[in-house]
Amino acid sequence: MRYRTSFAAALAVPFLIGGLLAYQKPFREYPAVEYYGFPLPPDSAEKTEWVFGRLIYPAVVRYPRWTMDYPRSDRHFSAALRRLTRVHARSVEQPIDLDDGDDVFNWPFLYGVEVGYWDLTDAQCKKMREFLLRGGFFMCDDFHGTREWSIFMASMSRIFPDRRWWTSTTAMRSSTPSSIWTIATRFRGRSFSEPAGFTKMTDSRRVGAAFYDDKGGLHVAICHNMDLGDSWEHADNPQYPESIRPWASGLASTTSSIP
DSSP, X not given: OHHHHHHHHHHHHHHHHHHHHHTSOOOOOOOOSSOSSOOOOTTTTOOOSBOOEEEEOOBSSSSOGGGXXXXXXXXXXXXXXXXXXXXXXXXXXEEEETTSTTGGGGOOXXXXXXXXXXXXXXXXXXXXXXXXXXXXXXXXXXXXXXXXXXXXXXXXHHHOTTOOOEEHHHHTTSSSOHHHHHHHHHOOOOOTTOTTOSSOOOSOOOOEEEEEOTTSOEEEEEEESXXXXXXXXXXXXXXXXXXXXXHHHHHHHHHTTOO
C-alpha cells in the first residue's frame, strides 16, 4: 500500500506543476509611450526558464510611465542575456499587473521603470511585499532627484514599513555579488535625449540603493539617478556611445543571476 501511495504521489507531481504553469497569464502587449507595433521575434512563443517581467503600476500622472523604453529595452536585455550567459531566456517580456490575481508569483524577476512616478495602492503594496518575501527580485530604474525619490519611497515605505534601505556603498559589504554594485556605481546609463551628459542634472548624487531580506540577500535593487533602460533600448543604435553599452550588457547578465 505504501508503494502504491508513493507511486501515485510521484505521478501527480508533473500534473501539479503543469496545473500551476497553466495559470500563468499569456504573453500580451500594451500601447507604449514611445513604441507602437514593435515587431515580435519569431520565437516569442517559446517556453523558457527565465522571462523579463515588467511591472505595470498606477502613476501620479495620467499617461503610462511604466511603458517607458518598452518593449525595445526589455527585448534587448533578454537578447544580451541569451548571448552572454547560458540562461534560457524568452525573447519577449511579460508585462505584470499586481492586481492580476496571483500572477506575479509566476515571474520571479520584476523590473520597474520611472518609479519616481508610481503610486501603488495598499493592496498592490501588500502583493509586492509578499512577492519579495517569497523570494522574488525587483529592480527599479530611471528616476532622478529628491522629489522622485520621495515619491518612490512613499510606496516602498508601505511595502516595507519595518525595513530600511541601504546605499550601494554599504551593500558592497554584504553577501550580495559585488559586481552588481561595481557596475551600477561606475555606469550611470545616459538618457539618449541628453547627448551632453550621462544622466539628468539632479539635486541628489545618490546612485545605488537596496533592500535586503532577513538572510542578507538582495531582493530590491534601486538604480537612482541613472537610466539603464535607455542603454538597453539603444544597444543597437550606432549614435548611442559604444563605450557605455558593454556596462549595460554586463549588468543584464549579473542581475539575472540573483535569486
